[in-house]
Amino acid sequence: MSGIYDTIVVGAGIEGSSTAYYLAKQGQKTLLLEQFPLPHSRGSSHGQSRITRKAYGPKEHYAVMMHEAFHLWEQLERESKTEIFINTGMLSVGEPGNDFIDGTIKAMRKHNIPMDVFGSDEAKMKYPMISYPTDFTYVLDHSGGILRADKALKAFQDQFQKFGGDLHDGEAMVKIIPGKVITVNTSKSTYKCNNLVLTVGPWAKTILPSLGVHIPLRPLRITVCYWKEKIPGQYAANRFPVFVQHPAVDNFGVYGLPSEEYPGHVKICLHFGPDIDPDNRDTVDDKWVMDKLKSYVSKHFPNLVPEPSILETCIYSWLPDEEFVLDKHPAWKNMIIGAGFSGHGFKLSPVVGKVLGEMAMGKEPSYNLSPCRIDRFFSRSKI
Numbered sequence: 001m002s003g004i005y006d007t008i009v010v011g012a013g014i015e016g017s018s019t020a021y022y023l024a025k026q027g028q029k030t031l032l033l034e035q036f037p038l039p040h041s042r043g044s045s046h047g048q049s050r051i052t053r054k055a056y057g058p059k060e061h062y063a064v065m066m067h068e069a070f071h072l073w074e075q076l077e078r079e080s081k082t083e084i085f086i087n088t089g090m091l092s093v094g095e096p097g098n099d100f101i102d103g104t105i106k107a108m109r110k111h112n113i114p115m116d117v118f119g120s121d122e123a124k125m126k127y128p129m130i131s132y133p134t135d136f137t138y139v140l141d142h143s144g145g146i147l148r149a150d151k152a153l154k155a156f157q158d159q160f161q162k163f164g165g166d167l168h169d170g171e172a173m174v175k176i177i178p179g180k181v182i183t184v185n186t187s188k189s190t191y192k193c194n195n196l197v198l199t200v201g202p203w204a205k206t207i208l209p210s211l212g213v214h215i216p217l218r219p220l221r222i223t224v225c226y227w228k229e230k231i232p233g234q235y236a237a238n239r240f241p242v243f244v245q246h247p248a249v250d251n252f253g254v255y256g257l258p259s260e261e262y263p264g265h266v267k268i269c270l271h272f273g274p275d276i277d278p279d280n281r282d283t284v285d286d287k288w289v290m291d292k293l294k295s296y297v298s299k300h301f302p303n304l305v306p307e308p309s310i311l312e313t314c315i316y317s318w319l320p321d322e323e324f325v326l327d328k329h330p331a332w333k334n335m336i337i338g339a340g341f342s343g344h345g346f347k348l349s350p351v352v353g354k355v356l357g358e359m360a361m362g363k364e365p366s367y368n369l370s371p372c373r374i375d376r377f378f379s380r381s382k383i
């Protein structure tokens with residue numbers, strides 16, 4: 001394309017793809033740049049499944065956004081004629097006084113989200129395939145379930161192109177020259193745009209400092225483990241929901257999904273992992289993660305083989321408060337940053353795309369984004 005783009009979005013993970021989709025749908029001339037040939041499995045958005053839920057622990061601002069996220073996922077399913085969501089319900093488990101459980105119950109009551117709260121007697125009847133201490137509380141969020149991640153990502157990218165967007169994969173952004181009109185040099189060409197959205201996932205760790213923005217973002221390697229059922233079908237999606245325990249092991253959460261994507265295998269992961277360089281992802285030792293998970297599975301999932309059968313790898317962009325960054329660059333207001341999705345950004349991506357798109361179009365974002373402001377890290381910023 002010749003001329004100036006309204007917006008260039010750098011990074012075609014789920015957040016950049018949803019932003020580009022939103023912008024193209026609004027009639028904006030948009031270019032979506034991705035450094036790797038698509039599809040790829042080197043960032044944070046690949047794989048077949050992610051958890052979605054309305055229950056959001058004490059972080060009520062995300063529970064508010066989830067309401068619209070569910071509608072936007074349905075809209076994407078209709079437009080793309082793709083099944084993205086599987087409703088299994090989501091079970092939160094925790095000991096008495098657990099913040100995640102208490103915050104979830106409070107927020108769900110406040111927003112009239114259907115749920116069941118029960119104790120261990122009922123849990124034993126409903127879910128005999130799990131085992132937790134008798135004083136634990138269980139919250140079943142009926143709205144929760146699985147998002148088919150790969151299909152969702154492709155649906156956003158396909159719809160973006162149907163709405164007239166340009167998608168260039170295998171083309172890395174190598175330099176940004178800020179200004180009223182921004183120049184973007186890539187590995188193949190040079191483009192100009194009025195607005196730039198940076199959704200570069202774990203690569204934000206190096207790209208943001210090169211633009212004068214210093215946030216304490218840590219790319220973490222997450223080992224995705226699939227555990228084989230001893231009795232086939234016992235943890236199938238029609239009998240067992242997605243689940244979260246936070247914290248579960250030391251201070252870390254554990255979450256899981258029923259056997260669905262790989263029949264006979266339940267996905268259970270630790271919500272943390274070792275620090276990595278995203279370009280050198282597989283060189284770290286994560287034995288401590290595997291040891292914690294094996295012991296968790298053998299204790300609480302007695303009907304799974306306590307040794308994972310399948311391992312995959314993915315990356316979190318972790319911020320210490322686990323809040324996203326959804327904001328303008330502190331100095332260049334036509335540069336928008338979406339970063340630090342801290343292992344929970346997939347389900348919210350349709351809303352993230354909408355608010356980043358609104359900012360790129362010079363509109364007020366539809367939500368109060370104060371928890372996601374970049375200046376909460378300003379004491380560490382060199383701006």
Ligand SMILES: Cc1cc2nc3c(=O)[nH]c(=O)nc-3n(C[C@H](O)[C@H](O)[C@H](O)COP(=O)(O)OP(=O)(O)OC[C@H]3O[C@@H](n4cnc5c(N)ncnc54)[C@H](O)[C@@H]3O)c2cc1C
Nearest residue numbers: 011013014015035043044045051173201314341345346347
């Ligand atoms: C194992 C795992 C389980 C998860 N489970 C859940 C869950 O159950 N529910 C949930 O809501 N969330 C979950 N998440 C989190 C969610 O997947 C992420 O928050 C989300 O995928 C982040 O997407 P992103 O677009 O920010 O990053 P990415 O997917 O990493 O996308 C960034 C893209 O930018 C590209 N890029 C970087 N630099 C450049 C450049 N210079 N030029 C061009 N392109 C560039 C990269 O190649 C990459 O494709 C999970 C994450 C992992 C890893």
